[in-house]
Amino acid sequence: MSTTPYTFPDAKGHFGPYGGVFVAETLFGALDELKAAYAAAQADPAFHAEYEYELKHFVGRPSPIYHAKRWSDLLGGAQIYLKREDLNHTGAHKVNNCIGQAMLAKRMGKPRVIAETGAGQHGVATATVAARYGMECVVYMGSEDVKRQAANVYRMKLLGAKVVPVESGSKTLKDALNEAMRDWVTNIHNTFYIIGTVAGPHPYPMLVRDFQKIIGEECLTQMPEMAGRQPDAVIAAVGGGSNAMGIFYPYINVEGVRLIGVEAAGSGIETGKHAASLTAGVPGVLHGNRTYLLQDKDGQIIETHSVSAGLDYPGVGPEHAWLKDIGRAEYQPITDAEALEAFHNLCRLEGIIPALESSHALAYAAKLAPTLGKDKILLVNLSGRGDKDMHTVAEKSGIQF
Amino acid sequence: MSRIQKAFERLNGEGRKALIPFITAGDPSADLTVPLMHALVEAGADVIELGVPFSDPMADGPTIQRASERALARGMTLRKVLQLVTTFRTVDDKTPVVLMGYANPIEAMGLQRFAEKAAQSGVDGVLVVDYPPEEAESFGTAMKAQGMDPIFLIAPTSSAERIAQVAQIASGYVYYVSLAGVTGSGALNVNAVAERLPAIRQKTGLPVGVGFGIRDAATAKRIAVFADAVVVGSRIIEEIEKSTAETACANVKALVADIRRGVDEVKK
Ligand SMILES: Cc1ncc(COP(=O)(O)O)c(C=O)c1O
Numbered sequence: 001m002s003t004t005p006y007t008f009p010d011a012k013g014h015f016g017p018y019g020g021v022f023v024a025e026t027l028f029g030a031l032d033e034l035k036a037a038y039a040a041a042q043a044d045p046a047f048h049a050e051y052e053y054e055l056k057h058f059v060g061r062p063s064p065i066y067h068a069k070r071w072s073d074l075l076g077g078a079q080i081y082l083k084r085e086d087l088n089h090t091g092a093h094k095v096n097n098c099i100g101q102a103m104l105a106k107r108m109g110k111p112r113v114i115a116e117t118g119a120g121q122h123g124v125a126t127a128t129v130a131a132r133y134g135m136e137c138v139v140y141m142g143s144e145d146v147k148r149q150a151a152n153v154y155r156m157k158l159l160g161a162k163v164v165p166v167e168s169g170s171k172t173l174k175d176a177l178n179e180a181m182r183d184w185v186t187n188i189h190n191t192f193y194i195i196g197t198v199a200g201p202h203p204y205p206m207l208v209r210d211f212q213k214i215i216g217e218e219c220l221t222q223m224p225e226m227a228g229r230q231p232d233a234v235i236a237a238v239g240g241g242s243n244a245m246g247i248f249y250p251y252i253n254v255e256g257v258r259l260i261g262v263e264a265a266g267s268g269i270e271t272g273k274h275a276a277s278l279t280a281g282v283p284g285v286l287h288g289n290r291t292y293l294l295q296d297k298d299g300q301i302i303e304t305h306s307v308s309a310g311l312d313y314p315g316v317g318p319e320h321a322w323l324k325d326i327g328r329a330e331y332q333p334i335t336d337a338e339a340l341e342a343f344h345n346l347c348r349l350e351g352i353i354p355a356l357e358s359s360h361a362l363a364y365a366a367k368l369a370p371t372l373g374k375d376k377i378l379l380v381n382l383s384g385r386g387d388k389d390m391h392t393v394a395e396k397s398g399i400q401f
Numbered sequence: 402m403s404r405i406q407k408a409f410e411r412l413n414g415e416g417r418k419a420l421i422p423f424i425t426a427g428d429p430s431a432d433l434t435v436p437l438m439h440a441l442v443e444a445g446a447d448v449i450e451l452g453v454p455f456s457d458p459m460a461d462g463p464t465i466q467r468a469s470e471r472a473l474a475r476g477m478t479l480r481k482v483l484q485l486v487t488t489f490r491t492v493d494d495k496t497p498v499v500l501m502g503y504a505n506p507i508e509a510m511g512l513q514r515f516a517e518k519a520a521q522s523g524v525d526g527v528l529v530v531d532y533p534p535e536e537a538e539s540f541g542t543a544m545k546a547q548g549m550d551p552i553f554l555i556a557p558t559s560s561a562e563r564i565a566q567v568a569q570i571a572s573g574y575v576y577y578v579s580l581a582g583v584t585g586s587g588a589l590n591v592n593a594v595a596e597r598l599p600a601i602r603q604k605t606g607l608p609v610g611v612g613f614g615i616r617d618a619a620t621a622k623r624i625a626v627f628a629d630a631v632v633v634g635s636r637i638i639e640e641i642e643k644s645t646a647e648t649a650c651a652n653v654k655a656l657v658a659d660i661r662r663g664v665d666e667v668k669k
Binding site: 012023028032142175185186188283285293295 | 409460504553
């Protein structure tokens with residue numbers, strides 16, 4: 001690895017050939033305004049103080065690290081540690097980013113926030129923060145996802161948000177993102193778009209990463225306390241890539257730490273029914289940035305498949321594309337079946353019900369651990385809790401409530 | 402001289418403004434696209450904007466989204482769009498054709514290959530909605546190397562610097578999006594558009610087309626007073642939606658001819 005410090009993105013939002021600002025001219029005014037507001041906030045100690053206060057008192061940070069000892073012993077290899085983002089208020093890492101962006105919206109005087117959501121976790125986190133700040137909130141959600149995540153839809157409504165089912169395209173996360181962008185460009189004067197992952201046009205991939213890097217920063221101090229040293233590998237599930245960037249970013253310049261992103265291989269890469277854009281995609285342009293995409297030979301974006309709605313996305317944050325190309329991070333596929341097995345194991349052996357997204361990272365850790373010595377340490381980002389997935393898991397196990 | 406430049410010079414000589422209708426290639430079917438293009442010309446189109454369907458048309462409203470979905474469902478691809486232009490050119494060698502679409506299908510074909518094939522097919526200009534000037538350097542170069550015009554958008558929210566940036570790289574004409582929204586949105590404020598035009602003309606000598614939200618002859622006329630070209634899209638797609646395969650060409654022709662009358666009421 002090179003010794004020059006990692007300083008991406010550049011001023012134009014590029015991570016090597018990836019990222020950038022691939023949007024219609026109509027969005028530039030809003031993006032410039034956002035860039036300026038973010039730069040001002042970054043330079044303002046009061047902004048950082050408020051963010052820290054909110055994370056501590058509203059979210060419950062720092063989230064602990066937990067040694068999954070029984071599971072590690074059973075696997076018979078490396079020790080697995082879990083970063084407990086599932087213990088955050090609203091049950092996932094998504095809220096870290098929502099707080100940051102809602103604070104920006106407040107500073108910019110935008111009374112209305114919008115969001116896209118797949119699994120519903122980002123929608124719930126946005127609705128929660130909007131309620132906390134007294135903002136109007138509209139969440140776009142593919143109509144397919146509205147069906148599979150009914151509990152989260154109700155949660156958002158309880159929190160005062162309006163949930164708009166999106167009927168266009170494949171009726172999933174990517175279409176919700178398209179629709180949120182369309183709303184934003186139409187209502188720029190009073191609306192802030194809270195993107196839920198490290199995708200979209202610059203400055204979003206950078207901004208979301210910055211609001212999520214608290215995860216890795218905490219690990220940097222917690223791991224030596226918990227385990228006596230930094231881990232040998234950091235493992236995180238990758239949908240758009242926000243929980244992974246959040247835990248990876250502070251480790252990029254730490255030598256000797258492998259960064260492993262885990263993608264949804266659905267029914268298996270060879271079946272074509274998956275959502276593994278870094279493993280099986282090619283670079284292209286979607287949702288305002290250049291990155292690896294799942295597309296057909298004519299450049300149309302194709303439908304993805306995963307048991308986990310939060311990983312069901314045909315693109316990936318541009319910074320992951322760059323980390324893959326420069327070899328700083330590696331990306332591995334995990335199938336639905338493997339993720340479900342890890343889900344059940346964590347439930348039974350550790351008393352923790354993980355989100356299906358996070359279960360992909362857990363499954364890869366379970367694959368890797370037995371190949372390593374008992375003195376090795378794996379740190380897994382347990383990005384969320386699995387309450388929202390009860391119905392999906394029950395259905396897969398042939399159980400009806 | 403490019404077909405686009407020729408068309409604007411001819412209009413200038415005649416003291417008329419340009420009418421630029423938009424349809425999506427392959428909507429409702431590939432078979433109808435070339436006949437629709439000829440119908441547009443017969444109705445008085447000066448330039449045709451031909452939409453290349455994309456699975457994720459982020460800048461388009463529901464009408465053009467539906468057109469894209471219909472076209473894709475019937476197997477339209479960028480390759481086939483170019484074949485349609487080739488077919489159109491066997492009959493019409495005069496009317497400029499501008500492709501309008503998104504970056505990914507072009508990048509999937511490869512920028513160089515696309516530029517060569519598009520020029521061979523008889524395409525005159527290309528507008529890639531999600532290529533703003535800062536991301537379009539190689540696109541602009543590739544287009545110009547093949548004698549095609551890279552067309553760019555200017556929005557109500559574009560700063561003077563950005564307009565200057567567009568002027569640097571654009572050729573053919575620039576396309577002023579008359580409202581902050583997606584295609585097909587309702588609220589068009591003609592006076593606000595008129596007020597913005599001088600700032601654009603200060604930065605570029607290219608003809609200025611105005612579009613988004615123009616639905617009838619009366620509005621087209623009011624826009625044509627100060628713009629060089631009037632672009633009409635969603636309203637034409639709606640007409641296609643309302644028609645059958647048998648009536649589509651005639652209905653579109655009648656609609657566009659009516660808008661043409663509105664535009665021609667303005668004399669330079
Ligand atoms: C718990 C959890 N983990 C991970 C993800 C995937 O998103 P990202 O890759 O941005 O972390 C989601 C998305 O909904 C999620 O809810």
